[in-house]
Amino acid sequence: MFRYRKTTLVIEILMILAALVMLLPFWIMLVAAFKPGEDILTTPAIAPPKHPTLTNFTALMSDQTGQGSIFQALASSVAITVGSILGLVVLGSLAAYVFARSTQRWSTRAYYSFVVAIILPTQLGTLPLYIGAQRLGLVGTPWGMLLIYTGVLLPLSVFLYAGFFRALPRDYEEAASLDGASALQVFRHVVFPLMAPATGTVAILAGLIVWNDFFTALIFLNGSSYQTLPVMMYNFVGALVSQWNLIFAVVIVSMIPILIFYVFAQKRFIQGYAGGLKS
């Protein structure tokens, strides 16, 4: 039935073309980043560089624009993303475990408060959060970002974990309890390791959201020494105006970490999205 036919070949060719068109912007960026500035507007945008050069990348290292170093932004992004993921995994799995195992009414209600929070738009809360963080002196610090990202993404984490915990038979815990292990020991050494797929999904979904977030980081971190990559990039581009060769060098450097992840774990990424949505 689903054999490879002539029409299939046509579809295959069409899809390859479509994918190429979709990837064209990346190609344009890539070649521009290796062109000297004067070639950007004089040579066709899709033509490979005639005089390939690395100066655009070396220029980044020397921080000519006064925007702070790209490595600092990279470190900031990594720290905030990793910290948020840790918070989401620890707090989220603990809460979800309690919700999944307790039959008491409050726990069901608390669980529903997380589910409802998933649907609640966060836009409106950003302004009071900003004022609160300002009063506490958390604006312009990575700590404020950690708290906010963790708090706002906890519903996602709790929801994903709760689904997995429910599917986990209680036999594991019962066996371990009989051996005299405390609740925390059971959780740490028996239950949590079994949750690796859930942890992976939480880390990928939440990690991507935090890593790519621009709005919150712009409001809370702009101009501080903890600017994340998207914010630094935004300022960089403003300072470089139309020096596209330099701009694209920045953009490429900012994309490399996530693309490396993607290449090695693309299946997990795609499943994370599709699976996270469906679980």
Add this chain to the structure above:
Amino acid sequence: MTNHNRARRRLATVAIPMAAGLLLAACGGDSGGSSNNGQEPQTISFAFGSANPNEHYFQDAAKGYEKAHPGVKINIQKLPAESYATAIATRVQGGNAPDVFQAESGSGQTDAVGNFAKGGLLIQISDPAVRAALPKGEDPSQFLYNDKVVGIPIATAVNGIVFNDELAKQNGVNVTATSTLDDVINQCAAAKAKGKAIFGLAGAIPANTGIATMEFAASTVYGPTPDWDAQRKAGKVTFAGTPGWTAALESLKRLNDSKCFQPGAVGAGFDALTNGAGQGKIFGFFAPSGAAKSIMDGAGGHVKLVVLPMPAPAGTKTYASVSSDIVVAGSAKTKSPKLVEDFMKYFQTPEGTKIVADAQGTIPVNAAENATLLPQYATVEQTIKNKDVRGFGTVNWPNGKVYDALGSGATGVLTGQKTPEEVLKQMDAAWG
């Protein structure tokens, strides 16, 4: 009703920890901005905007100050001019301000000191000497809050046209301080035929379309009615009801319709001006006169630029817009208030003033009547001597929205989205 009660109880249980959080937040409010006298940190941050990588007057001033005060370190934060006002306003109001930063005098722009000072966010200098050294002949209230100095102007500049006279003449275009708008428009087609544009416009940047319109308004509005802003404040006039404002916007549109701007002007950024002027594709652009020097430097000295007032439309006398609206301000939250105040005062000292004026190519604040101006001002010298000058209107406006509405509205007039009347009504609404 049990449902209702249950819901209320549920709300209460959630609300308690939240309220605790809020209280915590409220308490933290007053702790900032303490000063530990004598032992304050000797490193401060200094932020400013720049449209041109070759500009370095603020850096020069910081270096000059560091040199004169060993042990002091000033960390430079150079921000893109296109988004500077918003970025700095967000930071100052978010309690995340740099110790010292560039701002605008008065209250009419997003980054104006008047708006920040109202929230108690700026250092207030009560030293009478500082007050005495403010530019004479300009309204001092634009630098003050509660009678204390909150912004120290760095230089006096002509808001006009930064113009490459030599290149224009080579291409058969002649614009002088006495040219009328029609004189200019009549030459636009000839310049375009040679692949050049008489003026460059950064149409995507409200600050650029805004300054262009304000330069026209210096002649069409403030020329005949120098106290127009005061009248507007008193509610005696409106933007929409003042023909001079309509004339200012229409003059800009006429330049655009007559193809006096470079191709793609409406969507262009500041780079179109600096690159265009550097490469000789445009002869001039609208900016504070300080922009001339950095472009001459950037072009390696083979470009000579002069400063011209904006030519007024027919039947109107040309006035130059001269102001000292770029100031430095200090954050009230700084840990080094004394150092910050001293660094701000540096911009009033003879050394500081000279460093900025030299590197920026502007007129030192309170320059003597007979002082020799830089060569680029030769073209406007007569205008200034005749006192055919007006200030920069926006400093007296009540908020940044009015000027933003003008800048973005002017773009809308050029694209045909808006009529001048609509823009002016929007400005009246923004005045509040």
Add this chain to the structure above:
Amino acid sequence: MTALEGQTTAVADAVDTAKKPAGPQASSRLIAYGHWWWALPALVLMGTTIYLSTAAGAFYAFTDWTGAGPFNFVGLANFTRIFQTPELLGSLTNTLILAFGFLVFTNVIGLLFALALNRTLKTRYLLRTLIFMPVVLSPIAVSFIWKFIFSFDGALNQFLRSIGIDSQTDWLASPKLALGCILVVMVWQNIGFVMVTYLAGLATVPPELEEAAALDGAGNWRRFRSVTLPLIQPSLAIATTLTLIQGLRVFDQVLALTGGGPSGATETLATQVYKETFTYNAFGAGAAMALLLSVLILGFSIVQQYATRDRSQIGG
């Protein structure tokens, strides 16, 4: 937190459309199953950052607060101002245009791609990976690539000139085209995401069912309409709700591509919230617009839940 909403809401929709979350199982004591206070940190943090802050935001929407100092209650004044100011009303229209355009185009293209890459094609795994790639990148980064493409001297005009069209179009500066340009970037980046959602749905369609329909003489369209579509109903619900919400919240792409210009032609609710609040310090007005945006998002997601659910009942 613009990006957050999209994903998290999808999950919620999944709950509704897939199955009700299974309630805690019948018999259980809490021994060795964890203690109630393990959930406390998460509850407090989530409660503060989501419920408390949202409630506070809704409160300020009815005040003239400037972010500091005292404030007055102004009733509905902030809202009437939105509907009386052409610029603000324009941003509402723009938001709706972008959201629905985004919904239609990403879903149509994403579904077509998913159908094409579902099986048989030899390169399907590679193509899926490549088409999904833009999804993982930051919207602000990819917007800058497109800014170059659309710029006056950029790749698009260069291409048009090379094929003999003397394009003097300034894409992002044209009041008529700029919004479309933003839409293109949004659609381009999210096709892969929608495609993956539909692929997950298509994986649940048993090939035998389609074969049977084919043997009955059903054409491609009828087979899709009566067999495939009802079975991927949950995916459809998720993908459409999600794209609509993401579209309503659009911010990054606008700020990077046009900054809201020319003359406000591409301003959206989210960019206006940012401007009012953080540029002009009008917290009350900003909160009112954020409240309006939130109500829109909530309202549309509820409407869409019902719309997609009803159809599934008819179809099933």
